[in-house]
Amino acid sequence: MYEPPIIWLPDDFSGVFPSTRLALLEPDGLLAAGGNLKPATILQAYSQGIFPWYSDDQPILWWSPNPRCVLLPQKFHISRSFRRTLNKQPFEIRVDTAFRDVMLACAESRPDQESTWITDEMLDAYCSLHDMGYAHSVECWHTNRLVGGIYGLQLGAVFFGESMFSRMKDASKVALHHVCTVIKPALLDAQVYSPHLESLGAELIEREDFIRLLQAHIS
Numbered sequence: 001m002y003e004p005p006i007i008w009l010p011d012d013f014s015g016v017f018p019s020t021r022l023a024l025l026e027p028d029g030l031l032a033a034g035g036n037l038k039p040a041t042i043l044q045a046y047s048q049g050i051f052p053w054y055s056d057d058q059p060i061l062w063w064s065p066n067p068r069c070v071l072l073p074q075k076f077h078i079s080r081s082f083r084r085t086l087n088k089q090p091f092e093i094r095v096d097t098a099f100r101d102v103m104l105a106c107a108e109s110r111p112d113q114e115s116t117w118i119t120d121e122m123l124d125a126y127c128s129l130h131d132m133g134y135a136h137s138v139e140c141w142h143t144n145r146l147v148g149g150i151y152g153l154q155l156g157a158v159f160f161g162e163s164m165f166s167r168m169k170d171a172s173k174v175a176l177h178h179v180c181t182v183i184k185p186a187l188l189d190a191q192v193y194s195p196h197l198e199s200l201g202a203e204l205i206e207r208e209d210f211i212r213l214l215q216a217h218i219s
Contacts, residue, residue: 009035009062017048020064020207029065029207036060037125039132046153046160047218049211051191056119066207069190069197071161073180077201085170086177091140091147093178099130102137102149106163118163126162129153138178140171150175156218157186176200186217 007018013035023031031050035041037060045051045062054061078086103126107118129135134155140148148171150164159179164172179188189210190202205213 007032009033011036013041014038015044017045017050017062020049020066020211023064023066023207029063030061031064032062033059035062037121039125039129039134042125042129042153043134043155046155047214049207049214051160052122053117054119055117060121063191064207065192067193067204068207068210069193069202069204070210070213071180071188071190071197071200071202073184073186073188075201075203076177076180077199078177079199082170082173082177085174090168091142091171091174093174093182094139094141096130096136098139098146098149099135099137099151100127101146102139102151102165103127103163105146105149105165105167106151108165126151126153138175138183140168140174142168142171148172148175150179154183154185158189158214158217159183159185159187160189161191173200187213189214 007022009032011034018032020031023029037052042052050062050064052060053063103118103123126135135151135153137149137151139146147168148166150161150172152159152161164176166172190197193204
């Protein structure tokens with residue numbers, strides 16, 4: 001059953017979030033609950049190394065896990081099989097042409113998860129950030145059909161990867177490869193560890209080190 005964290009934010013919250021050092025150890029990184037998903041609130045959160053992540057039956061939850069999963073673009077790992085995919089160039093890459101569709105595809109149910117954290121409220125909030133020029137999608141198209149992609153926020157030289165999806169083999173990898181090799185942020189925030197991300201070159205670093213990198217590159 002959901003246990004409320006120590007820090008609750010008012011519905012009209014604005015301004016600076018509490019220090020990430022106050023985040024709980026269990027569940028890892030839970031910092032606060034409540035507040036709102038106004039663009040200014042979300043942007044302030046990301047600038048402090050905090051992101052929203054919750055389900056429909058919960059209040060807005062704000063997280064800053066320790067350690068943090070990041071990917072330095074120059075360390076993106078290309079396996080032999082993925083190299084063959086890249087050489088074939090099976091997809092047309094487009095940027096910011098179907099942002100909402102990418103989010104909706106990422107929100108679809110998957111065998112390894114019962115529900116999505118991409119709520120209707122989150123969908124509307126990030127689409128607003130896209131309209132403002134902060135949120136972006138990299139899309140893989142095949143025969144004029146959207147078959148994979150990634151979306152996230154970009155502040156300065158930091159890309160905050162939110163979610164990926166694939167409807168064809170390696171489509172999400174190709175989208176992530178485009179972020180790392182064409183967009184080339186100084187840092188890609190992958191937020192939460194997974195073996196799949198590790199296989200692509202992602203690594204875990206201490207939250208304080210992540211915050212330092214973040215502050216150095218979001219200006």
